[in-house]
Amino acid sequence: MWKRIQRSCIHMSAVCLKKTPLHLKGKSTADKRWLIRQLSDPFVKAAHEQNYRCRSAFKLIEMDDKYRLLKPGFTVIDCGAAPGAWSQVAVQRVNSTGESVDLPKGSVIGIDILHIFPLDGAQFLTNHDITSPSTHTALERLLPEAGADVILSDMAPNASGFRELDHERLVSMCLSMLDLADKVLRPGGSLICKYWDGGLAHMLQQRLFSAFQDVRTVKPRASRKESAELFFLARMLKKR
Incomplete structure (x- = not known):
């Protein structure tokens, strides 16, 4: 490819x-x-x-091709899902439409404060703030009893023009993903979250290491070279 x-x-x-x-x-x-x-x-x-809603789909495709996080039958939560490109990839790879009848059928739940156009194979909680406890409650109603297998986050705050402030706000979002993982991610599950490098990145990495057995930094080729974005890929959530 x-x-x-x-x-x-x-x-x-x-x-x-x-x-x-x-x-x-x-x-x-x-x-x-x-x-x-x-x-x-x-x-x-x-x-x-290839009919993806935006180019960011290829970031997830590259990461999943290498690390095999999304498998048929898995339940995936896509945080900050709009416009839905990562959800499209997840739908294909976990077989949430049931198109591949010989494989387990998964599920994809996308969440965003913005509106997301419907997507076959995904359930969307639009106009929902992923950091809000009420959103967590609505999400838990949609999840199977075993919880989620993977949490994805390509979301970022609106740029303020102040690099350190934007960095701190994005790290705060990532920490909220870690709180969500503690509630709904099954042991052995995985988390991908975008961050911008800065003074708090090491603290975030250490927090992830305390919860997951394997944590690494990834910059997909689909991330523009001039972009400061990086991704923490955390695998094998430890038993609580």
Whole structure:
């Protein structure tokens, strides 16, 4: 897949050079930068071709291809799910539509404070704050008695323009994912959460190590090089 996307990048760069003047007429400088980046991004094209809701799907695909977190029959919670690209990947890999009749049927529950368009094979709690106890209650009603196998979080706060403040707010979100894992994740389960590097990253890592047997830092190739985003991948939740 990755070689195919790299070849697409060369093609997209050529297309970008040809189309840029038409697309950029009358645009602001910021809009021009964004549009050029989109036109030359092979993951944007691949997401369109493969019917993913956004390019971020390929971050999860790469991580799951390597670490095999999502298996048929698993229950997955997708936190900050909008627009639903990670949920799409999870639906496919845990067989929550039951399309593969010879494999166990899983389930996917997506949560976001924003609206998410419906997706076959997923249940969405829209307009729900994942850090709110009332959301946790609504979530637990949807979960099987055994709990969840995997918690995913690609969410981030709206940027304030102050790097350390944004870092602290995202770490706080990750800590809320750890609290959620303590409530609903079964022993042996896994957690993926996005963070931005900074002074509190080590503290967050240590908190994860206290709960999981294996914790590592991952930066998928689908993460833009200029992006500060990283992911903690925590596996094998310890028995409580």
